Amino acid sequence: MEDIARVLLVDLAGGQALGIAAGLESSGIRVRSETSVHRLGHSLDAVRLVVVAHRSDDGSVDGVRSALREACPGLSTIFFPLSSRPSTAALLEMAGRIESELRLSGNTDLVALNFRPTRHMGAMIGTSRPMRELYSAIGSVAPTSVSVLIHGESGTGKELAAQAIHSNSSRRDGPFVRVNCAALPASLLESELFGHQRGAFTGATHDRPGRFESANHGTLFLDEIDSAEAALQGKLLRVIEQKEFERLGDNRTRRADVRIIAATNADLPAMARRGSFRADLFYRLASVELSLPPLRARGDDLVLLAAEGVRRLNREVGRSVTTIRRQALDRLMTHRWPGNVRELNNVLCRSLLASDGRAIEPENLPVVLGSSCAYEATDPTSPVHGLREAISSLVAAAPDDLYRRVIDETEKELIGLVLREHDGNIRRASQVLGIARNTLKERIRRFDLLRGEA
Structure with missing residues (x-):
């Protein structure tokens, strides 16, 4: 590893700053960690910056400051107070301050956003309590063969949860097949799911297997299952219960060993009570129900998701953004996110494209997140103000519908x-x-x- 910069991290916070050390090392920043200023007998010639992480109520800080002045005269030093359980946002702020100090000394390669979550499942990221509970539920249901119904607002990651179930099941080596039930009209959706024989309808010029056949010995993910019409619901119930079906235009009964995972952002129990969704199909799909938390309920997970999103988008759009400024992060943290993670990724992409440097500044954020757009300058108690804000947030989320x-x-x-x-x-x-x-x-x-x- 190239010695880009050397940071002396004195962790007096009981190990709470270890994640920062790991993030620095993964960015190519050589870090030397100590838990006491009395252990600095080694040469400090390579050190460019001293960072002291300490508890907010630590009364020994003044003594530490004096000892460092004696041991490290002339070296830049940052004292950073941490609570007993520091938030991800506080740790990211600490990384940003280290980045700024290294930039001033000519070491500009620190990736402050290289702060990776310690808890994840598959492609899902998050350490908040709702996500830990979700991981536990997925870990329990994945090894079984029961059907799963996933609830969640648009953009919460229902497909990622389905993929995590599949990847942790005995079917992980089989196919994972996705079908969006709202993307096709009823006649085409039936053909998509069950397949058709040549001549079954106009344009059916050859035999075609359906998604149930393609998912044999694997998992079939039915997204927006609430969009399925009544006739199709009956056929889905049959294939779930009996594992058999017929292609359109064919009398031959076929079998498929498929696990069903369905997802919806609608209230299926209410639809079943109204009769717009078959109650028997609902009960078969909902052998186990999982609820995905909205982004606004996940606290500091937003910081982790933003960091991962910026790293990914840097590759996709050819940018080299390395940090999100505190003022910009504050605005992200206070937004309601009706479009959830999908909206966040949309906002991050637009912000990267608006940035001409290595940081996302507050002015790079879309106006729907700021206070400078024209309608937000109007009376905030006005009903129109709130309505415009909600519509603007939906526009930022860019849903298909x-x-x-x-x-x-x-x-x-x-x-x-x-x-x-x-x-x-x-x-x-x-x-x-x-x-x-x-x-x-x-x-x-x-x-x-x-x-x-x-």
Whole structure:
């Protein structure tokens, strides 16, 4: 390893700064770690920077400062207080300060974002309690053969969770096949899943196996399962229960040994109660249910995801960004992230492209995350302010069904607000909204509002 720079890390915080040392070493920065200033008998000629990590309530800091002045005269020194359980954000700030100091001394190759999570499963990253609980649940269900239903908002990583289940199962050497049930009309989706024979329909010029056959001895991931129409739901139930099916246009019964993992961001139990989704299929799919936490509930995981996202995007877009400035990170941490990790990656990509240096600055962030855009300068108590903010966040998330999501979310929030204001009185709410009572009742059923009162 090339000796790019040498950092003396004096860890008086009970090992809490070890992750920083590992990050520096992985970036090519030679680090010497000590747990006491009384052990500095070795030559310090190669050292360019001294970093002291200490507990916030450590009363011996002044003595340490004096000892370092005597042992390391003229060397730049950073004292960094840490709590007993420092957050990832605090450790990243520490790495950023080390980076800045090394830049001033001409050592500019430190990758402050080379701070890797200690807990992950497959491609999922996170150390927060909700993610640790998710990892534990996946570890328990993966070795079994039961069907799994994954719930989660758009952009939370439902496919990554499905891949983690597959990778930790006895089927890991078999295929992992993904189907987005919302991406195709019902007639084409049936052919996609079960295959077809030549002549089964116009354009069927040759035999074609379906995804169930392709996933034999592996895992079939059915994303947005709530989009499947009633007729297809019945066929899915049959193949789950009996493991047999027919291609379109063929009477021959085929078998497939496939584990089913389904995912949705809809309320399937409510859909089953309304009759828009088969209850028996729901129960078969939901032998085990997993809920993915939204990004806003994952705390400092955002810092880890941002660091990993920047490293990946650097390769993809040809940038060399090495850090996120504290002010920019603060704005990322306070955003609500309705589009979750997908929205975060979109924001990071736009920020990298806007950056002309090695850091993401606050001004590089999209205006929807800042306070400088025109509509955010208006009265923040205005209902229009909040509505514009929510729509802008959805735009930043760039979902495939943006128009439908904006309309549905706006209509659901509006109807829910008016119903709450009028204590669930449908007649009065319909008058205020200016729509027919039957129309309002249909929307209440559709959005699962006022359960049992519609």
